[in-house]
Amino acid sequence: MTRRHLTLAFIVALAAVWSFLPDFSVTVLSYIGLYALVAAGLVMLTGVGGMTSFGQAAFVGTGAYATAWICTSPIVASALGGVAPALLPWIGLLFGIVLTFLIAWGLGAITLRLSGHYLPLCTIAWGLSFYFLFGNLEFLGGHTGVAGVPAIVVAGVSFASPRSLGLVIWGVLLLALWALHNLLDSREGRAIRALKGGRVMAESMGVDTGRYRIKVFVLAALLAALSGWLYAHLQRFINPTPFNLNIGIEYLFMAVVGGAGHLWGAVLGAALITLLKEQLQDILPSLLGSSGNFEVIVFGLLMLVVLQRFADGLWPTLARLCNRFLKPAAARAPRHALTLPEAALPPRGQIVLEAKAVTKRFGGLVANDAVSLDVKAGEIHALIGPNGAGKSTFFNMISGVDDPSEGEVRLMDRPMTGQPSRAFAALGLGRTFQHVRLLGQRRVIENVALGAHRRGQRGWIASMLRLDRAEEAALLAQARRQIERCGLGEFTEVPAGSLALGQQRVVEIARALAGQPAVLLLDEPAAGLRHLEKRALAILLGQLRAEGLGILVVEHDMEFVMNLADRITVLEFGAVIARGTPAQVQCDPKVLDAYLGGVDEPADESLAEQTA
Amino acid sequence: MDMQIALILGQDGIVNGAIYGLMALALVLVFSVTRVIFIPQGEFVAFSALSVAALQAGRVPATLWLLLVLAAAALVVELWRWKRGAAVDWASTLAWCVVLPLAACALVLLLRPESQFTQRVAAFAVIVPLGPLLYRLAYRPLADATVLTLLIVSVALHGVLVGLGLLFFGAEGSRTPAFSELRLDLGGVAITGQALVVVAVTAALVVLMFLFFERSIVGKALRATAINRVGARLMGIPTGLSGDLSFALAAAIGAVSGLLIAPITTIYYDTGFLIGLKGFVAAIVGGLASYPLALVGALIVGQLEAFSSFWASAFKEVFVFTLIIPVLWWRSLSSRHVEDEE
Numbered sequence: 001m002t003r004r005h006l007t008l009a010f011i012v013a014l015a016a017v018w019s020f021l022p023d024f025s026v027t028v029l030s031y032i033g034l035y036a037l038v039a040a041g042l043v044m045l046t047g048v049g050g051m052t053s054f055g056q057a058a059f060v061g062t063g064a065y066a067t068a069w070i071c072t073s074p075i076v077a078s079a080l081g082g083v084a085p086a087l088l089p090w091i092g093l094l095f096g097i098v099l100t101f102l103i104a105w106g107l108g109a110i111t112l113r114l115s116g117h118y119l120p121l122c123t124i125a126w127g128l129s130f131y132f133l134f135g136n137l138e139f140l141g142g143h144t145g146v147a148g149v150p151a152i153v154v155a156g157v158s159f160a161s162p163r164s165l166g167l168v169i170w171g172v173l174l175l176a177l178w179a180l181h182n183l184l185d186s187r188e189g190r191a192i193r194a195l196k197g198g199r200v201m202a203e204s205m206g207v208d209t210g211r212y213r214i215k216v217f218v219l220a221a222l223l224a225a226l227s228g229w230l231y232a233h234l235q236r237f238i239n240p241t242p243f244n245l246n247i248g249i250e251y252l253f254m255a256v257v258g259g260a261g262h263l264w265g266a267v268l269g270a271a272l273i274t275l276l277k278e279q280l281q282d283i284l285p286s287l288l289g290s291s292g293n294f295e296v297i298v299f300g301l302l303m304l305v306v307l308q309r310f311a312d313g314l315w316p317t318l319a320r321l322c323n324r325f326l327k328p329a330a331a332r333a334p335r336h337a338l339t340l341p342e343a344a345l346p347p348r349g350q351i352v353l354e355a356k357a358v359t360k361r362f363g364g365l366v367a368n369d370a371v372s373l374d375v376k377a378g379e380i381h382a383l384i385g386p387n388g389a390g391k392s393t394f395f396n397m398i399s400g401v402d403d404p405s406e407g408e409v410r411l412m413d414r415p416m417t418g419q420p421s422r423a424f425a426a427l428g429l430g431r432t433f434q435h436v437r438l439l440g441q442r443r444v445i446e447n448v449a450l451g452a453h454r455r456g457q458r459g460w461i462a463s464m465l466r467l468d469r470a471e472e473a474a475l476l477a478q479a480r481r482q483i484e485r486c487g488l489g490e491f492t493e494v495p496a497g498s499l500a501l502g503q504q505r506v507v508e509i510a511r512a513l514a515g516q517p518a519v520l521l522l523d524e525p526a527a528g529l530r531h532l533e534k535r536a537l538a539i540l541l542g543q544l545r546a547e548g549l550g551i552l553v554v555e556h557d558m559e560f561v562m563n564l565a566d567r568i569t570v571l572e573f574g575a576v577i578a579r580g581t582p583a584q585v586q587c588d589p590k591v592l593d594a595y596l597g598g599v600d601e602p603a604d605e606s607l608a609e610q611t612a
Numbered sequence: 613m614d615m616q617i618a619l620i621l622g623q624d625g626i627v628n629g630a631i632y633g634l635m636a637l638a639l640v641l642v643f644s645v646t647r648v649i650f651i652p653q654g655e656f657v658a659f660s661a662l663s664v665a666a667l668q669a670g671r672v673p674a675t676l677w678l679l680l681v682l683a684a685a686a687l688v689v690e691l692w693r694w695k696r697g698a699a700v701d702w703a704s705t706l707a708w709c710v711v712l713p714l715a716a717c718a719l720v721l722l723l724r725p726e727s728q729f730t731q732r733v734a735a736f737a738v739i740v741p742l743g744p745l746l747y748r749l750a751y752r753p754l755a756d757a758t759v760l761t762l763l764i765v766s767v768a769l770h771g772v773l774v775g776l777g778l779l780f781f782g783a784e785g786s787r788t789p790a791f792s793e794l795r796l797d798l799g800g801v802a803i804t805g806q807a808l809v810v811v812a813v814t815a816a817l818v819v820l821m822f823l824f825f826e827r828s829i830v831g832k833a834l835r836a837t838a839i840n841r842v843g844a845r846l847m848g849i850p851t852g853l854s855g856d857l858s859f860a861l862a863a864a865i866g867a868v869s870g871l872l873i874a875p876i877t878t879i880y881y882d883t884g885f886l887i888g889l890k891g892f893v894a895a896i897v898g899g900l901a902s903y904p905l906a907l908v909g910a911l912i913v914g915q916l917e918a919f920s921s922f923w924a925s926a927f928k929e930v931f932v933f934t935l936i937i938p939v940l941w942w943r944s945l946s947s948r949h950v951e952d953e954e
């Protein structure tokens with residue numbers, strides 16, 4: 001039995017007992033389904049995308065009010081005079097989705113380019129505003145709300161009873177989970193997961209992080225609006241109370257308690273919190289001797305315990321227990337794979353990356369002073385220098401992480417001033433990081449396939465509907481090839497975080513190669529490698545040079561650099577003190593001074609200064 | 613609207629803005645030192661106001677029992693950590709978990725304060741130790757977590773405290789007598805003594821905080837922690853202490869704000885949340901980093917609230933909270949490159 005079988009068995013069992021369940025259980029299950037739909041959106045947002053929202057209840061409210069207004073307002077009735085009443089809920093759904101899309105996109109566009117905590121704060125404000133706004137708008141019934149929302153009728157079949165609509169709710173939920181599962185298991189899903197692993201890394205893989213963050217936020221909002229639409233037609237009456245901020249916070253509790261990184265965690269969390277709330281609302285008032293919203297005390301404490309003790313929620317614990325009895329699912333061989341587009345490398349000897357008199361100031365500190373350097377196709381250029389020489393600052397500027405204060409960076413002979421990292425990636429620049437930036441919990445092959453992100457085309461909808469399989473197979477095959485080429489073939493399927501640090505650096509090289517770069521920037525690739533591994537890395541870099549890549553290496557290991565590089569540039573205190581072949585650099589007196597410490601001259605100079 | 617109404621509204625705006633300004637200062641302080649977005653800041657305001665009201669009604673405020681329970685829990689946690697071999701700073705632990713709670717007990721139970729002033733001192737003594745105790749119990753075990761996780765903790769803690777507030781104080785609101793019955797007549801506009809007290813105390817607190825951060829070694833250590841946590845630790849500044857201190861300061865500011873605002877408006881168990889959030893809107897004007905900009909933001913929020921309550925009082929909260937959108941938009945214009953978190 002595999003997980004897929006278990007899921008199917010759960011669905012079949014639910015369908016089989018549905019018509020025999022008592023009414024009360026059907027209602028509770030329907031609500032669990034509605035809440036789980038919202039929580040699944042929060043899982044995508046919080047656990048996968050590394051953002052969060054406390055305003056999901058307000059999006060539920062938007063979906064619910066949209067359809068309630070369309071279905072009951074006399075203004076709408078006169079404007080849409082000829083429309084059959086059975087169609088009104090569908091117009092309401094469309095209206096709710098468009099409205100939610102606009103609001104979520106607007107909120108996201110404003111906050112998501114800022115650092116992470118502004119979105120949640122903004123959603124708190126949005127959640128509160130929604131409640132005060134809808135409670136005071138007379139045409140939406142104020143605090144009394146809207147009554148008389150009609151049931152959904154399709155082809156003469158009415159979904160008025162919770163038993164019939166509940167089936168629809170669970171059908172929608174399961175479809176949504178299937179689509180989200182597919183999305184996460186695709187090129188776009190890898191990009192979404194990369195958002196959490198630090199945005200600089202995702203950008204340098206060519207992912208437009210701002211855009212992806214907005215899209216995930218909008219997706220979560222739309223799921224909430226869909227839940228709101230179903231809610232309005234289940235309850236047939238709405239008022240602002242179920243959409244206020246407290247409920248928005250409860251949705252987040254569901255996602256976190258269940259397991260914010262797992263889609264089924266949303267279902268588990270929704271079920272737990274709903275059932276617990278049911279019980280607590282009976283027990284607490286009699287226990288405490290007064291009535292009120294006391295379950296929030298228990299939920300809050302539960303949440304603190306979960307965050308402190310089970311940071312990933314309860315689903316992983318449950319999944320571990322289940323995995324003892326389950327067989328791992330066999331990977332299915334793809335039917336056919338596409339061939340990915342191959343870009344031609346520039347001719348050998350052409351300058352591919354050029355820094356012209358690049359200066360970077362941080363306040364009064366000059367980190368780089370008019371540094372010029374170029375990398376040609378088919379050569380290895382090494383940048384060396386003592387600690388604090390300004391190598392990392394320079395590296396940031398030639399990879400689009402930061403802008404120079406003065407001077408210009410050109411890639412493929414195009415000016416790159418003000419361009420983001422993803423524009424560098426688009427022109428064929430691949431890079432690794434000094435501090436390894438991998439998604440530690442994801443498998444090596446997923447990490448490497450992220451590097452090939454730009455070589456795929458298929459979007460979110462195609463991924464959700466599994467129309468991307470041929471391309472996905474090609475991307476994974478490409479990733480597998482690069483992993484094997486870098487000598488990590490046996491680690492393809494293990495989590496990247498379980499490898500030794502040196503091996504993780506090599507995974508980063510494989511990830512950069514999967515993007516088929518013309519220029520490769522390597523930040524201390526040999527650090528943490530053992531002797532034989534270093535030799536293998538040197539052979540690999542030699543091969544890449546022979547293929548015509550331009551490679552820039554920042555490295556401290558002199559033996560490695562001197563044996564490998566064609567040209568070397570030496571930085572000290574932000575300025576270039578020497579450049580040339582390894583042999584020239586090795587006997588340059590300024591370089592010897594910088595590395596071994598000047599014996600005579602600097603002391604003389606300082607003496608001279610003191611006496612002057 | 614005539615000039616007189618505008619001046620009255622402006623005065624209201626300044627008084628409320630002063631309270632939001634205090635909230636904003638506390639929020640910026642806690643965020644910059646501990647990376648915690650402290651949503652429950654407003655709960656200190658409500659707890660302190662309602663504790664005074666309870667004392668005036670001749671009851672023992674239930675916040676005292678909360679303080680004792682938290683102190684005992686924190687003590688147990690420290691003992692457990694000590695048993696497991698972690699280094700425990702017993703001096704600060706005893707101060708926060710034993711000495712200060714006992715002092716608060718003595719003030720409330722033994723002294724049975726009668727006068728306005730002693731009642732306020734007693735409420736202050738009850739509220740302040742809550743800050744570091746909450747920090748130790750809720751946040752410190754997660755000190756290395758992301759800002760996002762800490763924010764979720766804050767929201768959970770807010771839920772717990774609001775629920776407890778309802779349990780302790782019930783759903784009815786309370787108001788306390790004014791500090792001063794003075795009324796000045798300046799060019800036809802009545803200025804209440806209470807308004808002057810609020811503005812004067814706020815100004816004094818701002819000056820005190822400025823002196824604390826600029827002149828005292830402890831204040832400088834806190835600033836150093838805010839700028840670079842690891843660097844500060846390497847310089848021998850205990851980061852646990854900075855967490856305790858910043859939360860104690862936040863609780864003290866919250867308690868004072870509660871005392872100041874209780875005579876002006878009726879405080880309910882959940883009023884603090886809205887007050888705290890308005891402080892947030894103000895703090896966000898300063899990017900959660902700048903104290904002067906946060907104060908400017910607080911004045912804007914206060915004025916916006918006062919004038920919108922005149923024009924469209926049902927929607928005043930909507931106006932205040934949607935102010936966050938143009939502010940964030942303005943801030944996003946200045947950030948072009950991707951900011952990396954953590």
